[in-house]
Amino acid sequence: MDYFQKIKLIREQMQLAGIDAYIVPSSDPHASEYLPDYYKTRAWLSGFTGSAGTMVVTQDIAALWTDGRYFIQAAKEIDGTDIVLYKLGEPLEPTLTAFLYEHLNEGDTVGFNGFQMMTKEAENISIALIDKNIHIDYTSNLIDKIWLCRPYLPCEKIIIHDVKFVGETSKDRIERVRGAVKNLGANCHLISKLDDIAWLLNLRGNDIPNNPYFLSYLFIREDDAILYVDPLKLNNRIIDHLHQAGVKVKLYEDLLLDLEELTCQHAICIDKAATPYHVYNVLKAKAKVIDRVNPTTLFKAIKNTTEIQHLKACYRNDGVAMVKTLYWIHKHIGKTHITECTVDEILTKHRKKLPHYYGKSFDTIAAYKDHGAIMHYKATEESAYVLEPKGLFLLDSGGQYHTGTTDVTRTLALGPLTDQEKSDYTLTLKAMMALSKTIFLENATGTHLDTVARMHMWAHEMDYKSGTGHGIGYFLGVHEGPQRISMHPSDAALMPGMVVTNEPGVYRAGQHGVRLENTLLVVPHTSNEFGHFFAFETLTKCPFDCNAIVKDMLTTEELLTLNTYHESVYQALHKDLTTDEQQWLREKTMPL
């Protein structure tokens, strides 16, 4: 079926259902960023495959909203359709709600799948349209009726995340959440977010590529908890594990039936931003709703001492795989046929040998020359450049291990560089080191700390169109909140035990890209009359490429920081390297 057939069918279904505007969001019922194929409804209908974007269809127009990461890709992928592309964040473009307001008449109906739209977003749409008396239909799931060869829901096996890696039993974690929920005045708690559930239960799955989650809901009550999940994903060991945590198992589909049983005696804590509108409508009709961010979100962001100990080893090991790969490139560049894809294969081969390896944490970005300027580039056999002994090569990758989730970027000088390439590299290094070394006050958020890195770019009349960093899970999502480091407003203070990436960059479209990324752990620094101060400890162990550095651009203090870091990299890694690799790393980490 091509786009025009699909859009014709959905418009027929809209007429049958009395729907004037149909919204096709980019979500599963769990507010996931990355989706199982089954839920890629917007990608199926529009042809745009990016991870963020919402489509709206009326009888006259089809429109798509996406953000800055995807403007180019979306335009390319919807070429040949009649879809109008609207760019989020561009002040002159209508927002989705403004579009709906303009295109709908008094008394019209807006439809969407109430399992694929979270409550907060649905309420925002509802509020924006309030004076047009618009009806909301969240139960007519029109895509279901026209997507015939739809992929099945995933059904991958669940595994136990051993308590030796975690330092806290599932029972204790649930008890902590139960206490927090009680403090909010609630007596039960529904969690829809998959990473929260996986963390709480010390279980991992494989339903979404690179994200070790399993589709489920968890309903926590005062005396027990129920996991709604496809039982085919379980085995007796897991059922036993759940039993020890006081968790019963029911069918994934049974959630709504059980929620129907709630009464006005129930005060249920949910997060409207991560609870499907359909589910919300069922429970709000029965029980008192308390809308809060899941207590799990903050608990899981703050890594405990066991997790931190494993994370340090994990990042060290990951550094070994990185160094072996960098050495391999050094050894073969200009001699062997190496493409962007080859590097990904070599790196993955080395990671697979590491203890507790589970898989990639995201699709490797191996980007040579102008590909480096595409922030989320993914090499294919067709697109992949052959690496030559010149210019910049950007390598952004990570692994999932039982002992943590890694994310590291290095940009390499494959040979001679232009002055601009060198100065872009050095500036990025300065920005990155500034953030790594900063001391900051309790209650500072990533909005404040973003400036510490970005101001180095601004001083040279430059900028990067991304955040400086993101939170990162522990054998969970490579993007994990609540903390992040970006210009976006945030009320999530950086607290000891949190882990964030630090990845400024320079992107020159059509030319090259530089990104340098270390992962940082927030640690206590000192307390005095002015307050409590925190600092960062760098987890990543991997050398920077001194061939790309303009030494004169670094201050004495920056040189010291770089040299100290390089020495720590050598000391941490050399024992696990061959003699040749060792010698190469020794040279790469010599004081500048």
Added chain:
Amino acid sequence: MDYFQKIKLIREQMQLAGIDAYIVPSSDPHASEYLPDYYKTRAWLSGFTGSAGTMVVTQDIAALWTDGRYFIQAAKEIDGTDIVLYKLGEPLEPTLTAFLYEHLNEGDTVGFNGFQMMTKEAENISIALIDKNIHIDYTSNLIDKIWLCRPYLPCEKIIIHDVKFVGETSKDRIERVRGAVKNLGANCHLISKLDDIAWLLNLRGNDIPNNPYFLSYLFIREDDAILYVDPLKLNNRIIDHLHQAGVKVKLYEDLLLDLEELTCQHAICIDKAATPYHVYNVLKAKAKVIDRVNPTTLFKAIKNTTEIQHLKACYRNDGVAMVKTLYWIHKHIGKTHITECTVDEILTKHRKKLPHYYGKSFDTIAAYKDHGAIMHYKATEESAYVLEPKGLFLLDSGGQYHTGTTDVTRTLALGPLTDQEKSDYTLTLKAMMALSKTIFLENATGTHLDTVARMHMWAHEMDYKSGTGHGIGYFLGVHEGPQRISMHPSDAALMPGMVVTNEPGVYRAGQHGVRLENTLLVVPHTSNEFGHFFAFETLTKCPFDCNAIVKDMLTTEELLTLNTYHESVYQALHKDLTTDEQQWLREKTMPL
């Protein structure tokens, strides 16, 4: 009447009116920060005289909320009463709404004067109490009934702010606002904010000390506008001026009567955060309400070329008064009896001689030794220290001129300093210069830029418990939004033409305070593939005290910045100084 008599009377009135909790806010009907005496109801009832604070009275308890600036002062002023002090921003203290929620029973009534509470705040209270079915009484003005010797409403004369200082007629300003209002889908606009009205009409008043406003409302319609104001404040020239701008005059009290005449054909633009709840209730019953920040707020924040030209001269002149005062202190310290009050008198005497002077822009903070650590210290004849030739003296002051509003702080070494005093001074200077010299991207807000200054403190495990700077009016409020530079989240981007202060500091309670404050103008810097970049131009012309500087703590670049600034100060000011003053300034501004 003492506190206990007052609280007894108000509780009697509450019983008569059927009110279970009575809120006494700190506002006039115009969301003013500083109030005419008539509206200082909370100060009268509680005894706490700070500029921010809200009191709640029930039959059992009286409570007061205030912010960090006033914790010490409030505790002192309510000593001897039974008022419970709650500190805003302390996580363990109940918020006002949480307090009300806890202390009220189902079906109870909350009361307040609907002219002294803005709509947004009233709605927040209402939403927080929604599930307790609480009734809101905003018309029983209980303080009116018990405050017998209450001050009259002010009735100071209004003056014209000549168009030569402003570069734009009132007619043109109103037309600009009318266009913006139309774009928001409204056909009329009620402004309650006094600075917005004064700016729009090119008029100034004197109803509030240091703030050149006059109590009024302005109602802008498609073809005309009505100023609601006490006619005793006007003369024929002003009536003529208003006539030329298409503005009619009615009695201040007539507003509500006129709003009663609105119909469903009216779409009225108001700012709920600056419209009294009483007024809102009248107009929402009649017309369609569009809630937006007044367009005036942004228009007035961006100074035009005429204003900028006058501002530069104004700040230069203000610098002359400052330098004459600093020289006078230098000349007399250790020889004459000088108190904190004396300095204020001398400085004010010099400012009064300057062209277009109107008055102070705020109460001078002249603070010696440990008084400098009190952020809003005001010297009285009783409290004032005698200045001696040692230690730090902090002087924060400003003037109102027809050509602008100034705000400048210098901290002086009156003689020998301790090492800590010197290093605190130098650190403050570093932080201040860093912000002054920063280049930043379009869309950056004061939340992002606050870090540029504050990180210098953090690097030394220090901090200041205030924002780094605030917007400032043009012959208007010394605090003016929407922009400010602070850790608080803000969506107000810094735009060319905006003026902000830059005033980091170090405050050591019981020891000393350092604050250095320049006023900055946002100017365009450059545009390229990365975006539009802005920078700051320093308006303030006044030397720093090199005797307080630890030269080794400054980088080469910082020394250059300081020396260049000092040379510009000398060049700007020396012609208006006596020979002795000139010579002194020459020495004070020699390259370090």
